[in-house]
Amino acid sequence: MRFSKLFGKTLRQAPAEAESVSHQLLLRAGMIAQEAAGIYSYLPMGWRVLKKIENIIREEMDKAGGQELMLPVLQPFELWQQSGRYVSFGKSLFTLTDRKEHTLALGPTHEEVITDLVHRYVQSYRELPLLLYQIQTKLRDEPRPRSGLLRVREFIMKDLYSFDADEAGLDESYQKMCKAYRNIYARLGLPTLVVEADSGAIGGKESHEFMVLTEGGEDEVIYCSSCGYAANVEKAQFAKTAETVIPVSRNPESSEGEAKNLLxxxxxxxxxxxxxxxxxxxxxxxxxxxxxxxxxxxxxxxxxxxxxxxxxxxxxxxxxxxxxxxxxxxxxxxxxxxxxxxxxxxxxxxxxxxxxxxxxxxxxxxxxxxxxxxxxxxxxxxxxxxxxxxxxxDIALAQPGDSCLRCQGKLSLARGIEVGHVFKLGTFISERFGASFLDNDGKSRPIVMGCYGIGLGRLLAAIVEQSHDDQGIIWPLSVAPYQVYLCPLSLDKPMVAPTAEKIYQELQKEGIEVLFDDRDDSPGVKFNDADLLGIPLRLTLSPRTLQSQSVEAKWRMEKEAQLLPLENLAVQMKKLLDEAVKAQS
RNA sequence: CGGGGCGUAGCGCAGUUGGUAGCGCGCAGCGUUCGGGACGCUGAGGUCGGAGGUUCAAGUCCUCUCGCCCCGACCA
Known part of the structure; x- marks a missing residue:
């Protein structure tokens, strides 16, 4: 891609409405644009990142045995009445009426649709377990959109639903998904903490969240560094100490003889x-x-x-x-x-x-x-x-300094971004939709369900929150919009433009994704944009480097640059990138 | 929904006691520059969020309204 033709320009100053780091950087880098509260467009740069994230998730879901499908955004409101969840979702559920005055819901999640679907197609235990997923837009009328992409009303989500014959099967599916999630975050270079969570409006009995611990997060996590217990503060338990009784009465006679010393x-x-x-x-x-x-x-x-x-x-x-x-x-x-x-x-x-x-x-x-x-x-x-x-x-809020319920260690508090949430739903939805199967004894039983969600845009923002410096974003190679930033300086000097052009062609032939800064701008402008955009590897060529028949290669996250000979450059670059990918995994 | 703040050029902002809108960045053209956001000259770009009102006159005062941001209750 030629920078001069790229849609979406970089900004020196972030728009005033942006406060969180990821929001500011994504706007400044021209990756996203806001349309309304909690509603964003992805510009070409941002969309490339999103698609890479999507592909990593898809690969891991497929590897875990998931089958991808696509469910509708427009859903009959009756499905939500049938599940009863129109109550728990409340005003967050967008609804509209069609020309026949029929009420439809805009899907905030898809348990209803998929369970209705599965109930029509699955009859036997032989068809279980089943893992179905999709990657598509969800709509929720959030009371308060926030922090750019971190909390929005329209968002792309990967949601997988597991269908099992029994609790043991659900446990297995749940573990499989947790592992797939860990793989995903690892490939995105994102350290996460798994915490016990409240299941909220989704419902169900057990659930865990995957948290990226960072200042800008809107969730609070309570954790114990001695035994590893970690939970969302909404869910977190702690050991309530039995207080020693201090007699408060000055009536000495009433403080004696009582079994519990009750005054x-x-x-x-x-x-x-x-x-x-x-x-x-x-x-x-x-x-x-x-x-x-x-x-x-x-x-x-x-x-x-x-x-x-x-x-x-x-x-x-x-x-x-x-x-x-x-x-x-x-x-x-x-x-x-x-x-x-x-x-x-x-x-x-x-x-x-x-x-x-x-x-x-x-x-x-x-x-x-x-x-x-x-x-x-x-x-x-x-x-x-x-x-x-x-x-x-137990309705008390755990606070830092409280004692751990398991090991008596001291609990700490950290802020985090919830980048994934997995739920053991059980049978409460399948029962309402009559989603049952015949087991091998010929007995009808409700399907045991789980659901597993990852918000892609939030994930993208979490990467930025967690991987940036004061110059801009630092994308991991796995999701960077381009792998290489080709940065010629003094384009009007002899040999610079034609050499850059040639390198651009060669790198592309080698299958390398290149953003070619073909603009006639000063070095400062180009370097700053390269850093802001966060492209992992920058290739600079100028009269100075050409004098020694070389170009300068610099990793975004490193300070030092190295000179590479012009000869066989594309092959060397390919090697560099491959090594980096290997080092990351 | 409760509390706080803000709407003036693409972005960041200024605009005095009410007198008909300006600065920086960016953008277009020309020239000089070129290893960390260079410089000169010329130029384009505005229903001052919207509606109503007060006034000879409103970006500025009044009323209503819409939108956006932040803090809380909700979630991937």
Whole structure:
């Protein structure tokens, strides 16, 4: 490709709307262009990268036994009613009506379509296992598109669906996919961490995410460096320490003789203390000896949530515990309307309200808790002596510094980009679509499903987030839009232009992908563009190098250049590139 | 949806008490340059996001509206 003819120009300054590194660099390099919030065009450079990523994914899916097919974007809304998932997807599901006033959905994912399809074609265990995949556009009306390609409303995704006869088969398919995913990320030069994840709107029981750890990521990962435990913060568990009981009462007689050292409930004045820290300070106890009350609306129902005062509520865990789809904090006036005193609310004596508690409230005793009266708290509140809860679950947010549930090591937190997500769906979708098969006993059983997704654009952006310097992108050879940047300087000087032209032809004949900077620009412009675009190998020729019958070769990620003789250049280049590919894998 | 910010040339920005729009980059032409974003001259490019209002006069003031970005609740 001749640079002078390339569509999409490089920019010195990034457009103001771009904030994340990948967004800025991809815009500046002329690889993508924005059309609307979360909607992008791929320009020729960016599209070449995307297609290379796509091919790597396709190769690995095929190698794992996947069969590629193509499912429709336009889907009958009835499929979504049948699965029931139009509820969990909510407003993220784009819908439209056709000329006959029939509602159609724009596919945010394809479990419905493929399960409907498989149910019509698969009847016997002999046809299982089955791995079907596609690479195509998904549409989701995300509440907030973000960070360029990292979170968009229209995106290309590889989605594979596994169909197995039983759980053991699903485990096998799941492992096969995890391995294929690891191969893909390795070939893209992308270090990833596999973390336990919440399955969200997709549903299912077990799921893992593949995370690229980087500052710009929007996910948070909790991990333990001693035992290797890692989970999305939405899912992460931790060891809740049992707090040692500090007797808070000055009544010595009540602190003796009790099996669990439970003291009697006592109302105390705590004027002006609303926040947990203020209350704890005022009473003189650690926050872990207080109880925190938080209020939510879950699918329209008012919920009273209690955790130990040192812990925060994990809304994903809470949502799962409540099995609700819509969850939001209640406003202060809603709290008051529920008959509670915001800041001094108490589970003691509360009536007609659903109470959910984190199981940490059983690890400790004699807690300080609101008295539901302005300016007053109780001390020595104990569950279940003083109050009841409707639901007890783990709904606490893991935080860095907490202890690992498995090994007691210290947990750490890192930001990451979710570049892949695999789910063990089980049978809840196949059952709704009647996707069953006859086993070898002639018994009808639901097909056990899994699904496995990779967002290609996000993957592309993740590579940039993770592989760049202040000059621009550094593409791994496997996905670079071109392998070689041919960069002649002083084109009007004798021999430069014709030699460059000749090299350009020879390299192409050798099957090397070349971006030929045939522009009559100064060296600085050319070098800066070469770096910005991130082409792995730069070949510079100038009167200076031609004097010694050579050209200069420089790797994008290295500082030093080497001189290569003009003679047999294409063959040498081919060798260089092949060696680099080998070194990478 | 809640909170914050921004819409003026392709990109980055300026525009004073309201007086009819400018700078840098980029783009076109000519010339001089040529190993890390060179320089000179000439030139093209604007419904000032949109609608309504106030005014002799609106990029500037008022009202409404649309779009985009960032922080939160959602996801590949």
């Amino acid at each position: 009697s409930l006592e109302e105390i004045a705590t004027p002006g203390t609303k926040a947990i820290e203020e209350v704890a300070d005022f009473v003189g106890v650690p926050t872990s000896q207080t109880l925190k009350s938080v209020f939510y609306y879950a699918d329209g129902e008012f919920i009273f949530v209690i955790t130990r005062g040192d812990l925060e509520v994990n809304e994903t865990k809470l949502r799962n515990a409540l099995k609700c789809s819509d969850l939001r904090l209640a406003t202060e006036s809603e709290v008051n309307e529920a008959g509670l005193v915001a800041g001094f609310a108490s589970p003691i004596g509360v009536k007609g309200v659903k109470v959910v508690a984190d199981d940490s409230i059983t690890l400790g005793s004699n807690f300080v808790v609101g008295a539901n009266k302005p300016g007053y708290h109780f001390r020595n509140a104990n569950y279940p002596r003083d109050f009841q809860v409707d639901l007890m679950a």
